[in-house]
Every structure is written in C-alpha cells, then in structure tokens.
Amino acid sequence: MTIAEKIRTIAADARQAAIAMAKLSTGAKNDLLVAMAMALINNTPHLIEENRKDLEAGEQKGLSAAMLDRLMLNEARIRAMADGLREVAALPDPVGEVTKMWKRPNDLMVGKMRIPLGVIGIIYEARPNVTADAAALCLKAGNGVILRGGSEALHSNIAIARILTGEMKKAGIPEAALSVIPFPEREGVLEMLKQEESIDLIIPRGGESLIRFVVEHSKIPVIKHYKGVCHIFVDAAADFDMAERIVVNAKVQRPGVCNSLETLLVHKDIAETFVPRIAATLAGLQVELRGDDCFRQFAPAAKAATEEDWAAEYLELILAARVVDGLDEAVAHINRYGSLHTEAIITDDYRNAQRFIREVNSSTVLVNASTRFADGNQLGLGAEIGISTTKLHSFGPMGLEDLTTTKFIVYGNGQVRQ
Amino acid sequence: MTIAEKIRTIAADARQAAIAMAKLSTGAKNDLLVAMAMALINNTPHLIEENRKDLEAGEQKGLSAAMLDRLMLNEARIRAMADGLREVAALPDPVGEVTKMWKRPNDLMVGKMRIPLGVIGIIYEARPNVTADAAALCLKAGNGVILRGGSEALHSNIAIARILTGEMKKAGIPEAALSVIPFPEREGVLEMLKQEESIDLIIPRGGESLIRFVVEHSKIPVIKHYKGVCHIFVDAAADFDMAERIVVNAKVQRPGVCNSLETLLVHKDIAETFVPRIAATLAGLQVELRGDDCFRQFAPAAKAATEEDWAAEYLELILAARVVDGLDEAVAHINRYGSLHTEAIITDDYRNAQRFIREVNSSTVLVNASTRFADGNQLGLGAEIGISTTKLHSFGPMGLEDLTTTKFIVYGNGQVRQ
Structure with a gap:
C-alpha cells in the first residue's frame, strides 16, 4: 500500500x-x-x-x-x-x-x-x-x-x-x-x-x-487559533495596586504563551499617575516598553511604538502601551488590532465593567483578573484540547x-x- | 470596480x-x-x-x-x-x-x-x-x-x-x-x-x-445538508394503528421535503401481520413500494429493492422497505445507508425506545412521532434558518x-x- x-x-x-x-x-x-x-x-x-x-x-x-x-x-x-x-x-x-x-x-x-x-x-x-x-x-x-x-x-x-x-x-x-x-x-x-x-x-x-x-x-x-494579542485596559476607576499586580502577572509570569499580555491600554485620566508607576515596575522586571506619544510623555524611557507593535504577539518581555480616551477608544483599539483571544479590564466602575463584558467579543473577556486565566484548566473545563479564536462550533479554550x-x-x- | x-x-x-x-x-x-x-x-x-x-x-x-x-x-x-x-x-x-x-x-x-x-x-x-x-x-x-x-x-x-x-x-x-x-x-x-x-x-x-x-x-x-434519507423502524412491540398513522404521515403528507420518510424497517416478528396491512394502506395512497425479499413475501405487489434504493432520497411517492432481525440490525442499516438527518422508532418497548434514542446518532431521533417534525418551527426553535447534517457547530434544524x-x-x- x-x-x-x-x-x-x-x-x-x-x-x-x-x-x-x-x-x-x-x-x-x-x-x-x-x-x-x-x-x-x-x-x-x-x-x-x-x-x-x-x-x-x-x-x-x-x-x-x-x-x-x-x-x-x-x-x-x-x-x-x-x-x-x-x-x-x-x-x-x-x-x-x-x-x-x-x-x-x-x-x-x-x-x-x-x-x-x-x-x-x-x-x-x-x-x-x-x-x-x-x-x-x-x-x-x-x-x-x-x-x-x-x-x-x-x-x-x-x-x-x-x-x-x-x-x-x-x-x-x-x-x-x-x-x-x-x-x-x-x-x-x-x-x-x-x-x-x-x-x-x-x-x-x-x-x-x-x-x-x-x-x-x-x-x-x-x-x-493563530495568535493571542491580548489586551488589558486600565480604566480611570482602577485600583492601582490591583492593576499593577494583574498587568505584571499577565506580562511576566509566562511571557511565551498565547494568553500573556501584549498591549496595555491606559485611561487618559490616570495616565499621569499610573503610567510612571507601571513603567517603573515593568522596567524593574526587564520588560521593554513601546508606547504611543502620550504614554511616553509619562514614561520617557519607553521606545516609540510603530503600527506593527499594535498587532504584535511578542511572546517575550516586550509590551506595547497606549493611552486612550476611555472605554470606547479601548474597545475600538481591541476591535481593530486584537486577535479575538483574551482581553481584560481593570476597573471599579460597575457600568464600565458590564459594558466591557458586553461589547468586547473576544473569546475570553475578564474583569479584574489576569489574562493568564484564559486556559481550559484555569476556567474549570477540567482539561484543554486547544483554544479556538474562530467562532464556529467553539470559541475560546x-x-x-x-x-x-x-x-x-x-x-x-x-x-x-x- | x-x-x-x-x-x-x-x-x-x-x-x-x-x-x-x-x-x-x-x-x-x-x-x-x-x-x-x-x-x-x-x-x-x-x-x-x-x-x-x-x-x-x-x-x-x-x-x-x-x-x-x-x-x-x-x-x-x-x-x-x-x-x-x-x-x-x-x-x-x-x-x-x-x-x-x-x-x-x-x-x-x-x-x-x-x-x-x-x-x-x-x-x-x-x-x-x-x-x-x-x-x-x-x-x-x-x-x-x-x-x-x-x-x-x-x-x-x-x-x-x-x-x-x-x-x-x-x-x-x-x-x-x-x-x-x-x-x-x-x-x-x-x-x-x-x-x-x-x-x-x-x-x-x-x-x-x-x-x-x-x-x-x-x-x-x-x-x-445534502439530503434526507429518513427511516422509520417499526419494532415488534409497536402499536399497529400508531405505526400506520405515523408511516403514512411521514411518507405521504408532503413527500417532496427532506424530512419525509424514504425507508421503512419492520421487525421480523411482526412482518407477517404488519407488512400486508401497511402495504395495502400505502398502495391505496398511490405509494410505490420497493422491498427486500422478506418484505415482498408478505407484500407480493412490491417491486424488488436494489442496493441503490437503500440510499435513495426519492422525494416522491416511493418507499423502500425491509424486514430486519431487530433493533441492532435496524441501527446498523441506518448507520450504513442513512444521511444523519432524521429517524424514528415506533415501539411500546421502553428499553428499545431508550436504546434507539441513545444509539442512533442522526440529527433528529424520534420515538413514536412522525419524521416530519424534524423542522425548526415544529421543534420549537421559533424559526428555521436551515438544517445541518454535519456535526460541527450545529446538527439538525x-x-x-x-x-x-x-x-x-x-x-x-x-x-x-x-
């Protein structure tokens, strides 16, 4: 034969x-x-x-x-x-x-x-x-x-x-x-x-x-699924300690996997206070930052992000970062550059939490938790055969x-x- | 453009x-x-x-x-x-x-x-x-x-x-x-x-x-879905009045649609009594019968079925018919010739009803009801966008x-x- x-x-x-x-x-x-x-x-x-x-x-x-x-x-x-x-x-x-x-x-x-x-x-x-x-x-x-x-x-x-x-x-x-x-x-x-x-x-x-x-x-x-370009949006009403803990976990705990963080979006109202803090923390953890102009205004050590950075799945200690006007711009950014894999919002604002859950149609959407939970075992499926970012039959872990x-x-x- | x-x-x-x-x-x-x-x-x-x-x-x-x-x-x-x-x-x-x-x-x-x-x-x-x-x-x-x-x-x-x-x-x-x-x-x-x-x-x-x-x-x-080669298996423990009513409805009410009956399987233990009866009724409704040797023994007017008849979706007043040894042979026939569309058993036997439901993996499986119910409106979906006989994402109406x-x-x- x-x-x-x-x-x-x-x-x-x-x-x-x-x-x-x-x-x-x-x-x-x-x-x-x-x-x-x-x-x-x-x-x-x-x-x-x-x-x-x-x-x-x-x-x-x-x-x-x-x-x-x-x-x-x-x-x-x-x-x-x-x-x-x-x-x-x-x-x-x-x-x-x-x-x-x-x-x-x-x-x-x-x-x-x-x-x-x-x-x-x-x-x-x-x-x-x-x-x-x-x-x-x-x-x-x-x-x-x-x-x-x-x-x-x-x-x-x-x-x-x-x-x-x-x-x-x-x-x-x-x-x-x-x-x-x-x-x-x-x-x-x-x-x-x-x-x-x-x-x-x-x-x-x-x-x-x-x-x-x-x-x-x-x-x-x-x-x-081809790739995971996962986002975290730190809203104006975020608890900074929680936001820092989650961003660090999502980026650093295991950077080479598909549910790790690749792009950070920060609400403009907290850019002045949160950006310097998270930039310093990430720098201390050897994370290279690539920011838009506004982000770099508050984190001068960050490199300038290019259009490619917004769509990049680095899978290493590099993070793209951008300051956005608010939830709408964050969602629009995710719709444009995301890979339908996993996105999280960090917020104490009830309405924004619910809007993010409703409006972001990636396969896993989280409030106040690390993107690293987008995994069959972690979500309670018992075991994982794979992850789907195409919507037919299965979507997500x-x-x-x-x-x-x-x-x-x-x-x-x-x-x-x- | x-x-x-x-x-x-x-x-x-x-x-x-x-x-x-x-x-x-x-x-x-x-x-x-x-x-x-x-x-x-x-x-x-x-x-x-x-x-x-x-x-x-x-x-x-x-x-x-x-x-x-x-x-x-x-x-x-x-x-x-x-x-x-x-x-x-x-x-x-x-x-x-x-x-x-x-x-x-x-x-x-x-x-x-x-x-x-x-x-x-x-x-x-x-x-x-x-x-x-x-x-x-x-x-x-x-x-x-x-x-x-x-x-x-x-x-x-x-x-x-x-x-x-x-x-x-x-x-x-x-x-x-x-x-x-x-x-x-x-x-x-x-x-x-x-x-x-x-x-x-x-x-x-x-x-x-x-x-x-x-x-x-x-x-x-x-x-x-390409086609509907739907089966009804009339079990030994079937109520003959019900079996007749359902077979007639499934074949005659609207023969040109995909959930109409194409092949009738009859338990050997009731062939001698049920086959002549259903054959006469269907003949009176202008249904042409094509049976295997055993079926024709009790319905001499039926034509001889060929291998093609078992896989045929007639969509008109023709019915293939076969006598089987029992549930196992009925299920094996459906697995071999069926189109994964719709199959029904007519029985008053609890165990056989449950086994048929469990073992026949067509997209709609019925007990004591017409195959014509395999339809989004009839099953209660409200409206139907189509029927799937492929298992991914959706299966059935x-x-x-x-x-x-x-x-x-x-x-x-x-x-x-x-």
Missing part, C-alpha cells in the same frame, strides 16, 4: 470504530483510561528506550536544546502523562447529557442530547505527551482519534500509541479508534486532510506556520464538551404532523 | 457593520424588524412591479410553471413575508444570554455568554421570501448578512433588500449589515466564498448541486441560537495566576 492508501484505510477504519466508541458506557471509558495510565507506567523503560531513538536522531539533525528538552521523556514525565489520563477519567462524561428539554403544545417532549463528534484528527509538534493527552480527551468524549505528531517524535508517539491501543484490545474496544500516522512524510498529513468523509474535525496544535499549513490544505473543518455535538431527541406518543 | 472588487467591498463593509449590529439592544432590533414588516406592506405595488420583471425574464428563459410560481410575489405572499419578520421580532433575543456560570476555587466567576457569529452569507435559489426571512434571523441574532439569491429573482431580491435597508438607515443602523449581491454572474458567488476574513459562515439553501458547488469552492465554513457562538466571561476581584 502507498502512504496515501494507508492513510485512507486508517481514516475509514477510525470512522467504523467511532460507532463502537460512541456506544461505550462511561464506566468502560473510564476503566480504559485508568488501565492506559497504568500501562504507560509499567512500560516506562520501553518508552524511554524508544524516546532515545528520537533524541539521538534529533541531536544528529541539530535540534536546539529547547526542542530536545520538549522531546525528552523521563520517568517523571511518563508519570505526568499517566496522571493526565487519570484526570480525564475523573472528568464527567459529556456524552448522553441532555442539555435541555422542553414540551411542545402537541405534547412532544423535545430535547438536545450530547453525542460524540465522530473522528477527530490532531496535528501537533514535538512534545510526545500530547499523544496521550489528546487521545484521552477524544476517547473520553466517545470519538475516534487520529494523531499526527511531529516527525522528530515518531518513535515515541508510536510507542505510546501501541501501549494505549494494547489496553483497548484487552478491553474489546476496536483499536482503530486510536491511530498514530506512522509516516514522517508531509504526504501523510496532506492525505489525512483530504479524508472529509471519515474525519469530522481537525485540531492543529503548534506554531502559526503549522496551523496556516493545515488551514490551507484541509478539506475538513479546522478549529484553531476547549474542553471535553467541545469534542461533542448535540442531536435533537423527541419523545412522542403517536403525534403526526397536520 | 470589477465584480470581485465590489464583492470584497460588500464583505469588508459587512464586517465593520457587524460590530455595530452586535451592540444593538434587543428593543432596537425588534423595532427595526417591525418597521421592516410595515415597509414591505407599504411597498407592495413596487415589489409586485419589480417581481414582474423577474417573472417576464423567467418566462422568456422558459422556466417551468413550478419555478415561476415559487418566484412569484403577490399581496398575500408579501403579507406573509411581513408576518415572518414580526414573528422573528417576537422571538427571544439569544444575544447576551449567559448559558451557564460557575465559581472557581479562587472565587473567579466564569460564564459563557452568547454573542453573534459575525457575518453570515446565505446562498439560495428561486424564492424571494428567503431574502426577508434569512435577513431577519441573521439581524435578530446581531449579525451582518450577505444574501446571494438566485439570478432569476434578482430584481425582487434587490427591491426587498432596498426596502429593508431603508428602515435600517432611518434607525441609524449601518446599512452595510444587510446586502444583496447585485450580480447574477457566478463570479459573484465564487468571490463571496473567498472572503474568509470578512464572512464567518456560509449557509447554502437549495438543491444538492447548489450545495455541492458551494462546499467545493468555499474557503469559509459551510453548514449544510437551526434557529436563532445557531447563528450565535459563546464567549467566556470572567468576573474577578484581582486574581492573578500562580
């Missing part, structure tokens, strides 16, 4: 296996995940051995130390993967939940029931732990899953998947519900993206270039429920249509 | 106007829809005049009498369009609804709030009333809308849209939130389908070839809520991430 034929077989088999997955009881799914966790632990030496092949090939290919670190599996990381599986087992099962039910004038009872999406394709980069995490979430939601990790992690990913499907086999669950694409060639991804008859959804996880490649070539719907859809269910007693 | 440039301008302007639409109060949206209804009535002579141009061109082009009838506007139909707008005005506004809210251990209050999708493109065929209906639903849900109707209805559609946007102008609402593509050329549709930066969702309404064309060429997500998405809203009191 050619690679393309093999991919088509994997996808078609997953479609069939997903029918069985959808019928599994919650108990059976949870038992499977717990058994998978145990099997990963029990196979630690084998996993480390297979991972070593990837590491050696990576060293020869000249991967950076950071890349090699992300690729590396050790005992602690394998234990963390197993813990992740157990955590997913402990989450409530979304499948079968009736989200609402109502009665029609003709006594029909009409409801919406959650069902699995079907088959989900995950395309990701170096870290092999995604293989176990993503598989667990997709299977718990009753789906089939096809995983295509980075070619540099191929031995590790195949080894993890073999251990997981071994447990499926023992439990009498069709192994085709979980597959790793075993080819490092790009042809494999391209063929996978054409299987719209067998795969319902593609979730790419990784850098912007990977995601753009997937979107460009997919015939299957893709849920994705996605958990188990986002791997389901709803069907209409109708209980009648003989009704016909007039 | 070329057609392509003009389309790009319409789409970009709609994107901007949608920001204003999203902020409109429920009252302002309802007032607008009521004013639009009144304006349609008041402009009845003008609408009939413009419609006459389409009818005359249609006659010259040799459109069928049925097509010309669908195209035709008269006083009663214009009044019905106006009533449709008033009905949408009376529906609850989905925008701003907080569908759930929960408290995190750190006291963050996290909720999900419904917001408009953004800009929706509707691509449809002859009937000009869709112009008003679809516009009303999209606008009520706070969206911008771009309408591309059939070229044969162009004068009518432009006239309707001008009347509607006239009311938007009077109310100070950006008219760009509602556009009709004023070009009959196919180039216009193709360019529209490329505006993924400005349009969030495409909903095609019409025949399968229109829908396949849209799916083939769209860079924007498409929600659609779609109402106002399906023209929205949800964002996360977070109320904090200074929380930062540890």
Whole structure:
C-alpha cells in the first residue's frame, strides 16, 4: 500500500470504530483510561528506550536544546502523562447529557442530547505527551482519534500509541479508534486532510506556520487559533495596586504563551499617575516598553511604538502601551488590532465593567483578573484540547464538551404532523 | 470596480457593520424588524412591479410553471413575508444570554455568554421570501448578512433588500449589515466564498448541486445538508394503528421535503401481520413500494429493492422497505445507508425506545412521532434558518441560537495566576 492508501484505510477504519466508541458506557471509558495510565507506567523503560531513538536522531539533525528538552521523556514525565489520563477519567462524561428539554403544545417532549463528534484528527509538534493527552480527551468524549505528531517524535508517539491501543484490545474496544500516522512524510498529513468523509474535525496544535499549513490544505473543518494579542485596559476607576499586580502577572509570569499580555491600554485620566508607576515596575522586571506619544510623555524611557507593535504577539518581555480616551477608544483599539483571544479590564466602575463584558467579543473577556486565566484548566473545563479564536462550533479554550455535538431527541406518543 | 472588487467591498463593509449590529439592544432590533414588516406592506405595488420583471425574464428563459410560481410575489405572499419578520421580532433575543456560570476555587466567576457569529452569507435559489426571512434571523441574532439569491429573482431580491435597508438607515443602523449581491454572474458567488476574513459562515439553501458547488469552492465554513434519507423502524412491540398513522404521515403528507420518510424497517416478528396491512394502506395512497425479499413475501405487489434504493432520497411517492432481525440490525442499516438527518422508532418497548434514542446518532431521533417534525418551527426553535447534517457547530434544524457562538466571561476581584 502507498502512504496515501494507508492513510485512507486508517481514516475509514477510525470512522467504523467511532460507532463502537460512541456506544461505550462511561464506566468502560473510564476503566480504559485508568488501565492506559497504568500501562504507560509499567512500560516506562520501553518508552524511554524508544524516546532515545528520537533524541539521538534529533541531536544528529541539530535540534536546539529547547526542542530536545520538549522531546525528552523521563520517568517523571511518563508519570505526568499517566496522571493526565487519570484526570480525564475523573472528568464527567459529556456524552448522553441532555442539555435541555422542553414540551411542545402537541405534547412532544423535545430535547438536545450530547453525542460524540465522530473522528477527530490532531496535528501537533514535538512534545510526545500530547499523544496521550489528546487521545484521552477524544476517547473520553466517545470519538475516534487520529494523531499526527511531529516527525522528530515518531518513535515515541508510536510507542505510546501501541501501549494505549494494547489496553483497548484487552478491553474489546476496536483499536482503530486510536491511530498514530506512522509516516514522517508531509504526504501523510496532506492525505489525512483530504479524508472529509471519515474525519469530522481537525485540531492543529503548534506554531502559526503549522496551523496556516493545515488551514490551507484541509478539506475538513479546522478549529484553531493563530495568535493571542491580548489586551488589558486600565480604566480611570482602577485600583492601582490591583492593576499593577494583574498587568505584571499577565506580562511576566509566562511571557511565551498565547494568553500573556501584549498591549496595555491606559485611561487618559490616570495616565499621569499610573503610567510612571507601571513603567517603573515593568522596567524593574526587564520588560521593554513601546508606547504611543502620550504614554511616553509619562514614561520617557519607553521606545516609540510603530503600527506593527499594535498587532504584535511578542511572546517575550516586550509590551506595547497606549493611552486612550476611555472605554470606547479601548474597545475600538481591541476591535481593530486584537486577535479575538483574551482581553481584560481593570476597573471599579460597575457600568464600565458590564459594558466591557458586553461589547468586547473576544473569546475570553475578564474583569479584574489576569489574562493568564484564559486556559481550559484555569476556567474549570477540567482539561484543554486547544483554544479556538474562530467562532464556529467553539470559541475560546476547549474542553471535553467541545469534542461533542448535540442531536435533537423527541419523545412522542403517536403525534403526526397536520 | 470589477465584480470581485465590489464583492470584497460588500464583505469588508459587512464586517465593520457587524460590530455595530452586535451592540444593538434587543428593543432596537425588534423595532427595526417591525418597521421592516410595515415597509414591505407599504411597498407592495413596487415589489409586485419589480417581481414582474423577474417573472417576464423567467418566462422568456422558459422556466417551468413550478419555478415561476415559487418566484412569484403577490399581496398575500408579501403579507406573509411581513408576518415572518414580526414573528422573528417576537422571538427571544439569544444575544447576551449567559448559558451557564460557575465559581472557581479562587472565587473567579466564569460564564459563557452568547454573542453573534459575525457575518453570515446565505446562498439560495428561486424564492424571494428567503431574502426577508434569512435577513431577519441573521439581524435578530446581531449579525451582518450577505444574501446571494438566485439570478432569476434578482430584481425582487434587490427591491426587498432596498426596502429593508431603508428602515435600517432611518434607525441609524449601518446599512452595510444587510446586502444583496447585485450580480447574477457566478463570479459573484465564487468571490463571496473567498472572503474568509470578512464572512464567518456560509449557509447554502437549495438543491444538492447548489450545495455541492458551494462546499467545493468555499474557503469559509459551510453548514449544510445534502439530503434526507429518513427511516422509520417499526419494532415488534409497536402499536399497529400508531405505526400506520405515523408511516403514512411521514411518507405521504408532503413527500417532496427532506424530512419525509424514504425507508421503512419492520421487525421480523411482526412482518407477517404488519407488512400486508401497511402495504395495502400505502398502495391505496398511490405509494410505490420497493422491498427486500422478506418484505415482498408478505407484500407480493412490491417491486424488488436494489442496493441503490437503500440510499435513495426519492422525494416522491416511493418507499423502500425491509424486514430486519431487530433493533441492532435496524441501527446498523441506518448507520450504513442513512444521511444523519432524521429517524424514528415506533415501539411500546421502553428499553428499545431508550436504546434507539441513545444509539442512533442522526440529527433528529424520534420515538413514536412522525419524521416530519424534524423542522425548526415544529421543534420549537421559533424559526428555521436551515438544517445541518454535519456535526460541527450545529446538527439538525437551526434557529436563532445557531447563528450565535459563546464567549467566556470572567468576573474577578484581582486574581492573578500562580
């Protein structure tokens, strides 16, 4: 079989296996995940051995130390993967939940029931732990899953998947519900993206270039986010201590992630007092500031911001900053330059808090809290399969429920249509 | 400007106007829809005049009498369009609804709030009333809308849209939130389908070839259904009177629509008694039966069904029929040949009713009721913008809520991430 034929077989088999997955009881799914966790632990030496092949090939290919670190599996990381599986087992099962039910004038009872999406394709980069995490979430939601990790992690990913499907086999669950694409060639991804008859959804996880490649070539719907240009608006009625604490947390605690702060907007009425204070604090934390003219008037050490700075996702200790006339200008700035990811207002003004919540239509909108909370775990989804900044199906951090859809269910007693 | 440039301008302007639409109060949206209804009535002579141009061109082009009838506007139909707008005005506004809210251990209050999708493109065929209906639903849900109707209805559609946007102008609402593509050329549709930066969702309404064309060429997500191959399974424990009444209603009441019955499955234990009865009744109603061998044993007048019959959407008085071993075989048949549209079981057996509801993952699944209820109005959505048989975002009949998405809203009191 050619690679393309093999991919088509994997996808078609997953479609069939997903029918069985959808019928599994919650108990059976949870038992499977717990058994998978145990099997990963029990196979630690084998996993480390297979991972070593990837590491050696990576060293020869000249991967950076950071890349090699992300690729590396050790005992602690394998234990963390197993813990992740157990955590997913402990989450409530979304499948079968009736989200609402109502009665029609003709006594029909009409409801919406959650069902699995079907088959989900995950395309990701170096870290092999995604293989176990993503598989667990997709299977718990009753789906089939096809995983295509980075070619540099191929031995590790195949080894993890073999251990997981071994447990499926023992439990009498069709192994085709979980597959790793075993080819490092790009042809494999391209063929996978054409299987719209067998795969319902593609979730790419990784850098912007990977995601753009997937979107460009997919015939299957893709849920994705390219970047997070997150804003905080410090309103005139802000508590300065709180504002400083939140801005620092959002920018500095982990600058390399998508929910970190990239642009600070300050109300003009407090610019004279707040800007010098926050500028000094951030300077002390090695944050480079790039401000508009008004901001720089009160923070002379800041560089001048250019048009590009307003749209920049720095992912490092750089912050764009601008003084705005008020809420309207802040919202207009966010609408113009934002990425629909995450925005926060710091204010003690009730009306402005409510207006910001209502008028800013980014996927996560916060009042008096750090943008760093825009994360499935932090928001209480239990686990996160990804973040969407496109509005269809899911918007914002996605958990188990986002791997389901709803069907209409109708209980009648003989009704016909007039 | 070329057609392509003009389309790009319409789409970009709609994107901007949608920001204003999203902020409109429920009252302002309802007032607008009521004013639009009144304006349609008041402009009845003008609408009939413009419609006459389409009818005359249609006659010259040799459109069928049925097509010309669908195209035709008269006083009663214009009044019905106006009533449709008033009905949408009376529906609850989905925008701003907080569908759930929960408290995190750190006291963050996290909720999900419904917001408009953004800009929706509707691509449809002859009937000009869709112009008003679809516009009303999209606008009520706070969206911008771009309408591309059939070229044969162009004068009518432009006239309707001008009347509607006239009311938007009077109310100070950006008219760009509602556009009709004023070009009959196919180039216009193709360019529209490329505006993924400005349009969030495409909903095609019409025949399968229109829908396949849209799916083939769209860079924007498409929600659609190709066909409805709907099944009824008459279980061993069925009440025969009820089964007959429902089968007749589902097949005969309006055979040309997507939720009408196409395949009947009968439990083998009742084949000897039920099949002759239903066959006689359907024959009396001019329904042609195409059965498997077992069905024909008890209904000798039925033709022999071929493999194609199991997948056929007849949309006329023809019914495929098969005797099955029981629920498992019925579900397997539906999984293999169904279109994920609508299926019903007729049974008095509690367990089988519950199993059918749980195991059949079509977009509408009924117990003891006609498949003809798979319709937004009948299920209580208030109005229907379309039906989806793809699982992403919406599955089944779609109402106002399906023209929205949800964002996360977070109320904090200074929380930062540890």
